[in-house]
Amino acid sequence: MHRRRRTALLLSAALATAAPLLTACGDDAHPGAAAVVGGDRITVSQLENRVNEVRTAQRAAIKNDTQYEQAIAKSGGLTRDTLHGMVLDHVLHRAAQDAGVTVSRNEVLRLRSSLEQQAGGAKALEAAWLQQYGVAPGRLDDNLRVQVEAQKLATGLGTDTSQPAFWKALSDASKKLDVDLNPRYGTWDVQKSSRVDAKLPWLREVTQAGSQGTA
Template sequence: MHRRRRTALLLAATLATAAPLLTACSDEAHPGAAAVVGDDRITVSQLENRVTEVRTAQRAAVTDDAQYEQTIAQSGGLTREILNNMVLDRVLHQAAQNAGVTVSRKEVTRTRANLENQPGGVKALEAGWLQQYGIPPQRIDENLRLQLEAQKLAAKLGTDTSGPAFWAALSDASKKLDIDLNPRYGTWDAKKNSRVEAKLPWLRQVTQAGSQETA
């Protein structure tokens, strides 16, 4: 058998064997979960629904087919970005609770009313939140609550949302929540408060072995 063909078969066989093992390990621990944040499960279905919400809002905002395709291309990592934000939202909420910070419905309503009174009104608010933050119209109030939590938490810590003390509080919350992502979406770095791509050493080793054999 030709060396290149043998190497290709080796790599294919390894991928076929290892990928089900990764999926099986995740499914056995957290069936149907994209992430587990403390006692809260973010299901794959919930994640997919959130992606659909954003894509639907983008389609409504961009009626030209060519422009819409360009928008899709520019946000190719949307699923992972949304999962990152869904986890971070829970981390922020936990950090706020740890500090005794709360946000009332009245505060959210007042903040939204102030934004809607800006030039462009509701349409400008919805378009701006979608373009800048990837937040569809039906999620704006939820996002405003989180932003208010972040501002009040930072103020209580005597800093702002870019300060080390603020992010240290989020890191503490991340560690206590013991966040576990489905391997297909990477892992959660509590120090960075961010999702990171999973490292697959078995793939690198096989690829290197194949390169040496065909050299």
């Protein structure tokens, strides 16, 4: 289990504190984009599709309505967490490219085979990744590729994924990519290569107005 948790570091590190989805939108310089990373757009539609993949997988795995509602409640920040992971994947890949790191299909398959043996089979591994990290079964190989890439980058830097040198490489990549999030999803902290909730005046005003209306 310890080994499995370690290989999922990048994903688990991306999981921020759950927060309700903000439906209002501020000054959107990139209409239709949830984020722009190195000139590449992650559209709101793409983000919603990723989230729906997880929700569909959760519904298929959890037949009991009460348990399903509990699972939804525990992953209330799924939209933000998913966007965080999508952006971080881009950042990590850029850092890996800069370091000359590549990942082969066989490396991903070897990791998956090892994890399946630990978990008790392919279905058990998919269920564990869905429950613990919000990764839909169809995205498992993509996520494992990220884990291999992270480990190889760390090794190439002479460190590991928990050390400042590794995150410094991601920070440098974030700067080069000029990550820009749609304000409804927060902002990107370049130093930490992490999404953070934005403190926006328009959000505070809307919240206060709503409180006054229900007083």
